[in-house]
Amino acid sequence: xxxxxxRSMPLFPISIVxxxxxxSARQIRYYEEHNLVHPARSEGNRRLFxxxxxxxxxxxxxxxxxxxxxxxxxxxxxxQKVPDNEPMDQEQxxxxxxxxxxxxxxxxxxxxxxxxxxxxxxxxxxxxxxRFFH
Amino acid sequence: xxxxxxRSMPLFPISIVxxxxxxSARQIRYYEEHNLVHPARSEGNRRLFxxxxxxxxxxxxxxxxxxxxxxxxxxxxxxQKVPDNEPMDQEQxxxxxxxxxxxxxxxxxxxxxxxxxxxxxxxxxxxxxxRFFH
DNA sequence: TTTCTTATGTTAGTTTTCTTAACATCTCTT
DNA sequence: AAGAGATGTTAAGAAAACTAACATAAGAAA
Numbered sequence: 001x002x003x004x005x006x007r008s009m010p011l012f013p014i015s016i017v018x019x020x021x022x023x024s025a026r027q028i029r030y031y032e033e034h035n036l037v038h039p040a041r042s043e044g045n046r047r048l049f050x051x052x053x054x055x056x057x058x059x060x061x062x063x064x065x066x067x068x069x070x071x072x073x074x075x076x077x078x079x080q081k082v083p084d085n086e087p088m089d090q091e092q093x094x095x096x097x098x099x100x101x102x103x104x105x106x107x108x109x110x111x112x113x114x115x116x117x118x119x120x121x122x123x124x125x126x127x128x129x130x131r132f133f134h
Numbered sequence: 135x136x137x138x139x140x141r142s143m144p145l146f147p148i149s150i151v152x153x154x155x156x157x158s159a160r161q162i163r164y165y166e167e168h169n170l171v172h173p174a175r176s177e178g179n180r181r182l183f184x185x186x187x188x189x190x191x192x193x194x195x196x197x198x199x200x201x202x203x204x205x206x207x208x209x210x211x212x213x214q215k216v217p218d219n220e221p222m223d224q225e226q227x228x229x230x231x232x233x234x235x236x237x238x239x240x241x242x243x244x245x246x247x248x249x250x251x252x253x254x255x256x257x258x259x260x261x262x263x264x265r266f267f268h
Numbered sequence: 269t270t271t272c273t274t275a276t277g278t279t280a281g282t283t284t285t286c287t288t289a290a291c292a293t294c295t296c297t298t
Numbered sequence: 299a300a301g302a303g304a305t306g307t308t309a310a311g312a313a314a315a316c317t318a319a320c321a322t323a324a325g326a327a328a
Contacts, residue, residue, distance in 0.1 A: 013314095014286070015176070016145055025286085026305055042149070044313045046286055069303075147285095148315070159315080160276055178284045180315055203274075 007055075010040035010048035017049045021057045028057065034070050036060055036077065141189075144174035144182030151183045155191045162191065168204055170194055170211065 014025055021028075031037055032047070037056050039047040049057075056077070063073045148159055155162075165171055166181075171190050173181040183191075190211070197207045 011150055012145060013147055016182075024305075026307085029287090030304070042313085044286090046313070048150075064304095071303095158276075160278085163316090164275070176284085178315090180284070198275095205274095 007051045009050050010042075011051070012049040012054065014047050014049070017054055017057065020054055021061055023057060023061055031057070031060055031070070034074070036070065036074060141185045143184050144176075145185070146183040146188065148181050148183070151188055151191065154188055155195055157191060157195060165191070165194055165204070168208070170204065170208060 012020070014028060017023075017028060018025055028037070028047075032039060037049075037053050037060070039049045039053050042048055059077065060073055063076060068076070146154070148162060151157075151162060152159055157165075162171070162181075166173060171183075171187050171194070173183045173187050176182055193211065194207055197210060202210070
């Protein structure tokens with residue numbers, strides 16, 4: 001079984017994800033509503049989160065704590081997923097450009113640079129959860 | 135966080151454990167009832183299984199499939215946990231001796247040797263689940 | 269063969285957890 | 299002051315899990 005499949009297996013109910021991330025159920029659902037995470041669903045419509053989902057929520061949380069708003073976070077997350085050589089598909093490109101105008105983005109990032117200090121790799125680190133499980 | 139703590143964190147509801155192990159809820163509860171696993175509980179009394187618990191259930195399942203009964207499985211599991219140099223505590227010793235008489239055990243293992251072939255390390259392998267997650 | 273035991277299935281009634289939707293509130297931005 | 303964004307809170311309903319009881323199949327024992 002590939003690592004990617006393992007990491008994307010739907011395993012956790014929202015109660016566990018709450019305790020793993022220290023986010024409220026309301027927050028988790030709100031982030032899903034705004035397409036920042038896409039947990040699977042059980043037959044009976046309960047959310048089931050994978051390791052990847054939890055990692056993503058931890059990244060979101062870190063960015064939230066730096067004062068970045070959801071639009072900005074969406075932007076950041078959509079960027080880090082694109083492998084260097086593979087071209088973005090059209091949908092992805094459109095999403096990035098629809099969500100936030102260039103101007104808005106520049107302002108946001110500027111504010112971030114100002115208030116939260118250097119905007120370095122550390123804030124983009126993936127696989128937070130992997131520190132806890134392997 | 136130590137690996138052992140990670141592996142013993144209560145994470146999974148019984149529905150997920152069912153799909154991970156292909157055991158029925160009835161079987162899982164029955165094995166708990168007979169002290170083969172000890173999942174944690176949520177505040178509201180729902181079972182929460184750790185990676186270790188799931189591993190253990192997979193071991194139990196493998197032994198069941200070899201025709202070993204619960205008493206025999208209990209025996210086997212209680213043996214493999216004891217590190218070579220650390221002495222067993224009294225409770226553990228008593229458990230082993232109460233659950234099954236020497237004679238019964240000898241018969242059981244003999245039958246196992248006969249019907250399921252060589253009783254080798256493979257049947258005692260720990261950490262089955264770790265093949266799926268790391 | 270009949271009976272007992274073990275392991276599991278099934279069902280019923282309850283309790284807990286999760287769901288969506290609505291409304292409230294607080295903080296920024298305009 | 300008004301609007302937007304993010305989160306809290308609450309209510310009502312649905313799904314999932316709990317225990318307990320009873321059913322049953324296969325083997326062991328008598």
